[in-house]
Amino acid sequence: GLRLELDDIEIESLVPQELQAKTIDEFLDSLTDYDDAMLKRYQAASNAGQVLRYVGSLDKDGNATVRLESLAEDHSFAHINLTDNIVRFVSGRYSDNPLVVQGPGAGPAVTAAGVFADLLRLARYLGAPG
Numbered sequence: 443g444l445r446l447e448l449d450d451i452e453i454e455s456l457v458p459q460e461l462q463a464k465t466i467d468e469f470l471d472s473l474t475d476y477d478d479a480m481l482k483r484y485q486a487a488s489n490a491g492q493v494l495r496y497v498g499s500l501d502k503d504g505n506a507t508v509r510l511e512s513l514a515e516d517h518s519f520a521h522i523n524l525t526d527n528i529v530r531f532v533s534g535r536y537s538d539n540p541l542v543v544q545g546p547g548a549g550p551a552v553t554a555a556g557v558f559a560d561l562l563r564l565a566r567y568l569g570a571p572g
Contacts, residue, residue, distance in 0.1 A: 444504050454509035456496065487512040493520045518542045525549035 455462070458476050461469050487494050492512040497519060500506045513519055522528050522544065531541040548556070 444500075446504065446506055450504075451506040451508060453507070456510065483510070483512075491515055493517075495519045518544075 461472055461476075464472065484494055490512065492514055494510055495513050495517075496508070497511045497513075498506070498508045518530055518540070519528060523546075525547045526544055527547040528542065528544040531543075533541075
């Protein structure tokens with residue numbers, strides 16, 4: 443029953459603010475300017491025996507965040523497969539040993555097929571012969 447809007451979520455984008463309004467060509471030309479900053483974050487995590495993961499969190503008070511986090515190498519998020527989805531529940535009953543639900547996500551092929559189906563549906567809606 444929790445209602446959240448995108449504006450209610452604290453988001454750390456992986457796209458630097460300065461690049462968000464650029465054209466695709468400008469974006470691609472400028473992206474390498476930010477490699478050093480990301481490399482420093484990666485090295486700091488690695489030197490601390492941690493890994494970087496892009497994590498979404500929601501607490502009991504409705505505070506939601508999405509950000510790049512440094513996590514211990516034994517954290518349940520540290521060893522997921524490339525297209526896996528994983529959810530970790532920490533509660534009064536699952537505090538010392540959180541409940542983890544993990545399984546395959548859509549993956550590139552299924553996602554591409556879904557996007558293609560959406561494009562075909564849109565083309566048909568706009569009057570393309572089908």
